[in-house]
Amino acid sequence: MLDFLDISKPFDRLDNPVTLEIERAIIRWVHAEARLLDAERYQEWLDGFIDPEIHYWMPDMETRRRDDPRGTFKYGESAYFDDNWRELEIRVKRYNEPSAWADNPATRHVHLISNIEVNATDDPALFAVCSAFTNVRNRNEADQDIIHGRREDVLRAVDGGYRLLRRRVLIVQNVLLSKNLNTFF
């Protein structure tokens, strides 16, 4: 397996710029994905943006000493998401039920994406894309949840577009300061 597809590892080489044309196309993809998630168009997101071989991982962040070999997070331990396509689909099915009470009335979402860096990889069809995000949810009158973090994505060029093949979501919170995660990152 190519190293940057190994979900347990961070990208180690981010010095491979792509052509302006590809960079523009991938930045457009990133913003379009965020717009779809803001609108809770989850089925379209699955069908149009997610590769069938997706691995979508958001680990739990622990507070550990700097010299602790385990580190802040570790693949194979507790996580908020560690999903393949079928598992993402289960989450989407719940959203689409009229009795998904935590989403009915609707939650208002904004996905702010910044710090986007697009890199080529050893495989011409795969791109390593880093970004930072602010995920804002507000519902009912004054219930607000804001989560900041970073993403490390691998995108696959397919049929003139791109699909998300791998995503690592690293948030800055240890205790999740929210009652739930009725959102994607």
Added chain:
Amino acid sequence: MCDGGCKGGARGRPNMAPVYPKAASYPEYAQLVNRENAQVDRRLFVDEAIYQAELQQIFARSWLFLAHESQIPSPGDFIRTSMGEDDVIVVRQRDGSVKAFLNSCPHRGNRVCMVDAGTKARGFICNYHGWSFGIDGGLRGTDGKVYEKDQAFEKAQIGLTPVAQIDSYKGLIFGTFDPAAPSLLDFFGPFTFYLDIMLDNDEGGTEFIGGAIKSEIDCNWKFPAENFVGDILHAFWTHQSGAQAILGAGVDLGKRYDELAFQASVYGHGIETNLDKVGNTRTLGYPELVDYVYDLSEKASARLGDLRARAIGAISSCTVFPNFSFLPGQNTFRVWHPRGPGKIELVVWTLVNKNAPEHIKEAYRKGVMMTFSPGGVFEMDDGENWEYSTRVNQGFVTRQQPLHYALGLESTDLERELPGHIHKGSMNDANQRLFYTRWAEFMEHDNWTDLQNGDTAPPQKSVKAAE
């Protein structure tokens, strides 16, 4: 007036012996659980004075869950947790025993451990003035040896305040701040019969896998605790969407509900179960887990008997009073740490049998994540219910209206040969009534003799048989 010899205001030397709080009696709070009418006063969920009384009466006296033995296998391995709002370090000793301490330096009070967990620690050093403590809690030294040069300094009696009693039951470590508390086994009473469904269904014992997920919910701690003690009723409505997503159908208790399902309660600890073998396990969404639990149930009937073997994966839930809960079959174990009357910190772990194959452990880890973690399709819909059940009581008029806990008033089961207070049907408020009765006993009584001999104590069935 000081003539210059007043030692900077001191008249004597510090007494650094541990201080454990004394319990009091709050009959006016106990009465807020109205047993005549099967109602509970809403002030229990928002009142700051009642909350402070809970920290004193309940959390400073009860045996509280600390850790699973498997989380701290070797000397110096430790985790940080809470008992009530008190920050605590739980650490494996060199002789293999476990000790726990208040995570607060006796000098200026700062935390001596800032991390969630660690391995092979030699001790804990306060970041403020460098006071250092061994894993046995004793003061080892101070930065720069200033105190060592101070002839009047008495180091021997200084240490981290130990949790008064520590004990474990089949892998689960509990502690209490009350030196007078009865043993852990007495605190459970015959409820261990039900704990064994999860803790002793396989000869290899259990372990926690994959660390902990922590989250905050703006609710009173009693709402989730009472939910797990005996509220399967909510599953049909609250979790309809999650069940549809995973199973393609709603929650179903099956044809044998009337015959099999029951609630059991001892000292406020409670379990509700449907005895349907795999109803909870199915909702994790991995068919291999269902096969595993069927096989396990078959094998475990020699160990636990048929009834408890049927409960291993059944639609069921359990709370150990006051705030430790789990779901058989779904294998999520959790503590609802109080953080004020209107907030909790929820910590969630996954329990598996040590002997389970690796792919089964992995399926449990992922299954709990998909269902009963903050992003899980079931837990997702719980939090808002508990938040608004709590928050609406800020309304002065709203909180004058006592709540209804009267489902199953005529459901007592005196026939079944099972430990504890048994009620027919798992859709029942019986366990929740007994949970709040236990709460009232803790508010009322300042001593364990009364606490262990009230209405929540296990009924003397042999006496009944003689009548």
